[in-house]
Amino acid sequence: MNPLRMPFWGVDAAWLFYLLAALAMACLGLGLWEKISLWRQGRRAAPAPSSKQALGPALADVLLGRRIWRGGRIAGLMHLMLLWGFLGLFLGTCAVAVDHYLISFLHGRVYLWFSAGLEACGLLLVLGLMLALARRWLLPVARLERRPDDTLLPLWLLAVACGGFMVEAARLAATAPPWGAWSFVGYGLAGLFPGPEAARELFPWLWWSHALVSLGFIAWLPWSKLAHAIAAPASLYLQGQPLAVLAVAAEEGDLAALGLRHLLHLDACTRCGRCVEACPSARAGEPFSPRDVLHRARRQARLKYSPLYRLPWLRGRRQALLERDRAAGWEDAWYCTTCRACLEVCPVQAAPIEMVRKLRAGLVEQGSAVPPPLMDTLEKLHRYGNPWVAKKGAKAAWAAGRDIPDLSRSGQEADWLYFVGCTTSIDTRAQGIARALSDVFTHCGVSFGTLGKKEPCCGDIARRLGEQGLMEEQIEATRDLLNGRGLTRLVCTSPHCFDTIKKVHPLFLEEGLPLRVLHYSQMLHRLWRQGRLTFDHPMPLKVTFHDPCFLARHNRIVDEPRGLLGAIPGLELVEMAEHGLNALCCGGGGGRMWHEIPGQANLAVRRLEQAAATGAELVVTACPLCLIMLEDARKTGGFEDKFGIIDLSELVARALRLTAAMDEEAV
Amino acid sequence: MKILVLVKNVPEVAEAELEIEQGALDLEDLEMVVNEWDNYAVEEAVRLTEAAGGDVHLMTLGGEDDEDVLRRGLAMGAHSATHLCDEAFEGSDPTTLARVFAAAVKDGGYDLILTGVQSADLGQASTGVLLAQELGLPHATMAIALEPGAGEVTVTRELENNTSEKVALPLPAVVTVQSGINQPRYVSIMGIRKVRKMTIEMLEAGDLGLESQALGREASSVAGQSLALPPVGEGAQMLTGSLDSVCGQAAAILREKGGLA
Amino acid sequence: MSGVLVIAEHRQGALREATLECLGAALSLAPSLGGQVTAALLADDPQSLAGELQGRAHGLKLYAHPELAAYNPELYLPVLADIIAASQPSLILMPHSSQGMDLAPALAGRLGLPLVTDCAGLSWSDGALSVQRNVYGGKAVLDLALKPAATVVATLQAGAFQAPPAGAAPTASDRTALTELAPRHARRFLEYLAGVVEDVDIAEADILVSVGRGIGGPDNVPQAQALAEALGATLSCSRPVADAGWLPKSRQVGTSGKTVRPKIYLALGISGAFQHQAGMNNSGTIIAVNSDPRAPIFQVAHYGIVADMFEVLPKLTELFKG
Ligand SMILES: Cc1cc2nc3c(=O)[nH]c(=O)nc-3n(C[C@H](O)[C@H](O)[C@H](O)COP(=O)(O)OP(=O)(O)OC[C@H]3O[C@@H](n4cnc5c(N)ncnc54)[C@H](O)[C@@H]3O)c2cc1C
Ligand code: SF4
Numbered sequence A: 001m002n003p004l005r006m007p008f009w010g011v012d013a014a015w016l017f018y019l020l021a022a023l024a025m026a027c028l029g030l031g032l033w034e035k036i037s038l039w040r041q042g043r044r045a046a047p048a049p050s051s052k053q054a055l056g057p058a059l060a061d062v063l064l065g066r067r068i069w070r071g072g073r074i075a076g077l078m079h080l081m082l083l084w085g086f087l088g089l090f091l092g093t094c095a096v097a098v099d100h101y102l103i104s105f106l107h108g109r110v111y112l113w114f115s116a117g118l119e120a121c122g123l124l125l126v127l128g129l130m131l132a133l134a135r136r137w138l139l140p141v142a143r144l145e146r147r148p149d150d151t152l153l154p155l156w157l158l159a160v161a162c163g164g165f166m167v168e169a170a171r172l173a174a175t176a177p178p179w180g181a182w183s184f185v186g187y188g189l190a191g192l193f194p195g196p197e198a199a200r201e202l203f204p205w206l207w208w209s210h211a212l213v214s215l216g217f218i219a220w221l222p223w224s225k226l227a228h229a230i231a232a233p234a235s236l237y238l239q240g241q242p243l244a245v246l247a248v249a250a251e252e253g254d255l256a257a258l259g260l261r262h263l264l265h266l267d268a269c270t271r272c273g274r275c276v277e278a279c280p281s282a283r284a285g286e287p288f289s290p291r292d293v294l295h296r297a298r299r300q301a302r303l304k305y306s307p308l309y310r311l312p313w314l315r316g317r318r319q320a321l322l323e324r325d326r327a328a329g330w331e332d333a334w335y336c337t338t339c340r341a342c343l344e345v346c347p348v349q350a351a352p353i354e355m356v357r358k359l360r361a362g363l364v365e366q367g368s369a370v371p372p373p374l375m376d377t378l379e380k381l382h383r384y385g386n387p388w389v390a391k392k393g394a395k396a397a398w399a400a401g402r403d404i405p406d407l408s409r410s411g412q413e414a415d416w417l418y419f420v421g422c423t424t425s426i427d428t429r430a431q432g433i434a435r436a437l438s439d440v441f442t443h444c445g446v447s448f449g450t451l452g453k454k455e456p457c458c459g460d461i462a463r464r465l466g467e468q469g470l471m472e473e474q475i476e477a478t479r480d481l482l483n484g485r486g487l488t489r490l491v492c493t494s495p496h497c498f499d500t501i502k503k504v505h506p507l508f509l510e511e512g513l514p515l516r517v518l519h520y521s522q523m524l525h526r527l528w529r530q531g532r533l534t535f536d537h538p539m540p541l542k543v544t545f546h547d548p549c550f551l552a553r554h555n556r557i558v559d560e561p562r563g564l565l566g567a568i569p570g571l572e573l574v575e576m577a578e579h580g581l582n583a584l585c586c587g588g589g590g591g592r593m594w595h596e597i598p599g600q601a602n603l604a605v606r607r608l609e610q611a612a613a614t615g616a617e618l619v620v621t622a623c624p625l626c627l628i629m630l631e632d633a634r635k636t637g638g639f640e641d642k643f644g645i646i647d648l649s650e651l652v653a654r655a656l657r658l659t660a661a662m663d664e665e666a667v
Numbered sequence B: 001m002k003i004l005v006l007v008k009n010v011p012e013v014a015e016a017e018l019e020i021e022q023g024a025l026d027l028e029d030l031e032m033v034v035n036e037w038d039n040y041a042v043e044e045a046v047r048l049t050e051a052a053g054g055d056v057h058l059m060t061l062g063g064e065d066d067e068d069v070l071r072r073g074l075a076m077g078a079h080s081a082t083h084l085c086d087e088a089f090e091g092s093d094p095t096t097l098a099r100v101f102a103a104a105v106k107d108g109g110y111d112l113i114l115t116g117v118q119s120a121d122l123g124q125a126s127t128g129v130l131l132a133q134e135l136g137l138p139h140a141t142m143a144i145a146l147e148p149g150a151g152e153v154t155v156t157r158e159l160e161n162n163t164s165e166k167v168a169l170p171l172p173a174v175v176t177v178q179s180g181i182n183q184p185r186y187v188s189i190m191g192i193r194k195v196r197k198m199t200i201e202m203l204e205a206g207d208l209g210l211e212s213q214a215l216g217r218e219a220s221s222v223a224g225q226s227l228a229l230p231p232v233g234e235g236a237q238m239l240t241g242s243l244d245s246v247c248g249q250a251a252a253i254l255r256e257k258g259g260l261a
Numbered sequence C: 001m002s003g004v005l006v007i008a009e010h011r012q013g014a015l016r017e018a019t020l021e022c023l024g025a026a027l028s029l030a031p032s033l034g035g036q037v038t039a040a041l042l043a044d045d046p047q048s049l050a051g052e053l054q055g056r057a058h059g060l061k062l063y064a065h066p067e068l069a070a071y072n073p074e075l076y077l078p079v080l081a082d083i084i085a086a087s088q089p090s091l092i093l094m095p096h097s098s099q100g101m102d103l104a105p106a107l108a109g110r111l112g113l114p115l116v117t118d119c120a121g122l123s124w125s126d127g128a129l130s131v132q133r134n135v136y137g138g139k140a141v142l143d144l145a146l147k148p149a150a151t152v153v154a155t156l157q158a159g160a161f162q163a164p165p166a167g168a169a170p171t172a173s174d175r176t177a178l179t180e181l182a183p184r185h186a187r188r189f190l191e192y193l194a195g196v197v198e199d200v201d202i203a204e205a206d207i208l209v210s211v212g213r214g215i216g217g218p219d220n221v222p223q224a225q226a227l228a229e230a231l232g233a234t235l236s237c238s239r240p241v242a243d244a245g246w247l248p249k250s251r252q253v254g255t256s257g258k259t260v261r262p263k264i265y266l267a268l269g270i271s272g273a274f275q276h277q278a279g280m281n282n283s284g285t286i287i288a289v290n291s292d293p294r295a296p297i298f299q300v301a302h303y304g305i306v307a308d309m310f311e312v313l314p315k316l317t318e319l320f321k322g
């Protein structure tokens, strides 16, 4: 006998099955349509990556689950089992459909191997599901939640898979085909039935219950977190797109402020909680969770823009839910330091930095829920072009006594514009960076100048705090000044200025000159490679390096500062437990420098605890905000007799024995 | 309720180093910002109308550049604005300014007129009350809470020594608003852009039926004025000597500068 | 057309101190402008409040009516208008207080008189008044010379003038019981509310004794408190002190605390970090005590003392206690 599949073996009322299947498919379709219609409202302004470049990494991330493995082997294994089991069964079901309705090919050896393959997939799925349940209930994986559907979903899938096996087992027990052993799981289970008669008797019951459970699952799929099966690959495909999205004119709809990519994020998230585990704010016990921000954003997006919520009988519920969110307030929008740690670990590249920005933009535009300290900061930024002092012209004071060309004036020329930045030029501690750096540049013979008193704010703080309009104004003012003076080569003190000028300014530069921007660590590193910066004096010191988030994670600059440290003879670099792309944020970003939030923790102290564990005598960083935060934490956290805090530029100046830097040593 | 709020631009001086040029403040390096008390008044008016309906109208008297103080208020939620702008107004004393405002306000049919308690520049704290007299309306100053009722408003006035009093005023009335009455909202650049196209009524002295000789310096009660800066020292003067002597010197300074006996 | 009329101020059964300051200003001005100093006191029971006015004005006019227990401009204005019409003073003075700010412009407006408010200095020459006012948040001083006028209304800045000693002038008083008040509007006084007793507002203090991490720990705070009490000052602090909970957060000066502008800021064991300076560098006089001669606080301070604050603290306290 030729082995072949027996559709609807022993089952009556196939029409009923078709009817139910159609219903389930309708549900599936409705869910997908809702999602797609939401996604379509997003802004697609960012250029889509060329498919070839994007496809490779996306496929590797999806099919091999690279990003999941990175965060834990058991999770990686579990996901691979589920993914391949599920995918295999899905493809198998498709093949069956093709066989049944189009061309019949499932017979003979093909069918036998096919059966065996499906058995294997089903087994993988079952094992994967058991692992999933075990991770949530038996192994203590703290980041995983235990919401009802976190348990229901795997159990349901388990019911689908086991039900499938039982149906098969009954069929094999009843018919005992000679090729039965190929379906090895069902074959093994067939022995559970007392005899062929009983199996035949039970078969329709088993079949129908399996059918119902499976169809129910199909109907539920797009509404459950398994929807990530569609959104996550899409999100991963788009991972190369810049996250920064231009501000939008106020007339445009709300969702248009977000890119397609950000909307995909909402559905791609599986609530795995890795972002919560990585987030410096959540880790420090502040009342904030990136995952929850994303999910509230998802709920809000659906309530406001889903075509379904426009149905009359959902209106009441919509109002109630919107009201509930409003009453709960949005204070948590201010905790995020925009450190990007969440995005680094998120398996689907979905974490909520941009969502936070959007949330803040909404609060800023509405106005009444902006905390007073931030209002003050934003007003200073607007009126005086810096977040610190309500005084014009404060930005040149640090350079008193130094003869640095003011490139904002005509007639003054230099190869490089040194963009000092607000905090570096005004905060008395951070001013040391500007002085050290300008001395180092002079020492190396770099031709540079600054914009003196006229230096505008680059717009970074406004951007991070959600003051879109101000950000635009500042970027435009900067552009006009640079264009007017023909300045195109910039070197920045602050990784924050660097990031914004590099990534956001070009979006406003349509008619402007193309900019070339470096962070000073890159510049010094280059000077060192070129032999223009050499270290002759040994400096026997044990140091550790605190990577600024906007240098490391946001711009992947980790080797240059380390290269410089390595170039100083006698200097020994010891790394903290979390460093480089995994460095823990100092807590100064995202506008938190200018803020006091209820329940806030001193994030920098937590960072210095890691520094203390290295036994280093000096903590080196390369960002004015990190410098201030760490310096402050050194005092308040009781690290004063353990180590000092210094900026890389100051360390370099000290290694070069530049006089000004020696003065600074007192700091 | 139809509410009028008088607003004003003032130079922000808190952290600035002031310079005097020809007997007046040099505004070159100073930013003009909405007078803090007026900002509270606008917020209060907007909140009152948000809660109970009505319109908020803004009015300022100032130079052409001062239009932004109106735009800012519109962005906070005011509905319309008038800009009184005429060289003839320059040099007017508060009494004359109140007369100008009265001419612009008298037919407006406002139920409530709010001003800040004072302005941060010259701090005369008189415009609101003088206007009430010009218009023949009742007034209350130093409001730290407003509760509108039927045909009247209950005003909580801040008094000295952490006490306050409640008074009832029949409407229409003039109330001057003290800082801290509310938490004014943030005004975003986007918000200001949104009101860029709203038209602002511009009025000159002639439109108000005012003769220029009844305005400005001529009509002012002030004959002459001059502005000066208090003297400042450079850097700390270090007190030296024995501990006793240093403490003695410090005590003397405390007595002199702190008016301590 | 001569003399000075001072409108006395009282609340909840007590005369307000600031009235005496006005009398002091009036008495010292009276010789140059000629005429006498008269105080007008409107109250439900004026005699019981008049004690402190005795001997500090030449004339005392008491007006009694049960409804005058609490201030109400509508009740005051007609009475004052009558007094002014009868006595024709050259100058009418009252404190620049919550009452003066409410009353003076109303009086000036209703009677069509010139008005100057919040004066810190007064002088009279050639039949005209000149005044000095602190403007721009006290950062500049404005001298105003008024045109000659029959009667001028002025309010005086609190603390700018000294109360005269009792007996500075022999006082003749007369009392009028008012039968009828003629308010133009129905403004009604409802009630007094006692303020919530919050922690002090350091931004309101005239003198701040401010401690930094140099204070070492909560056990030493009482020492600083003792000095503050001796000086009649308020205690404030830098952020680490508030963070550590040695003083409440409301006492913190700086960018993430409060911005203060006291007459005197006494900084003890504060290094003067930028974030701290930004909150206090506009203080009238800054005196810094720090053991480190290179502490940045000395760059913003007017007077500096390089010393151990725990040596300075008890000495200074003693000097002011005694
Ligand atoms: C974003 C941000 C916001 C901030 N906001 C504020 C703010 O609002 N307000 C604020 O104050 N800080 C603020 N800070 C902290 C600020 O940077 C400083 O860390 C802080 O002001 C230092 O406080 P301090 O002067 O008391 O302590 P330190 O800097 O430790 O100074 C202690 C001083 O006491 C002296 N001293 C020690 N013992 C004695 C003694 N026995 N006698 C005399 N002198 C002694 C020492 O010489 C030293 O100068 C902020 C920091 C950040 C990063
Ligand atoms: S955002 Fe990413 S890391 Fe966070 S819960 Fe969702 S999937 Fe996990």
Ligand code: SF4
Pocket: A275, A278, A279, A280, A281, A282, A290, A335, A336, A337, A338, A339, A340, A341, A342, A343, A351, A352, A353
């Ligand atoms: S960017 Fe950093 S602070 Fe913000 S949510 Fe992500 S991990 Fe948390």
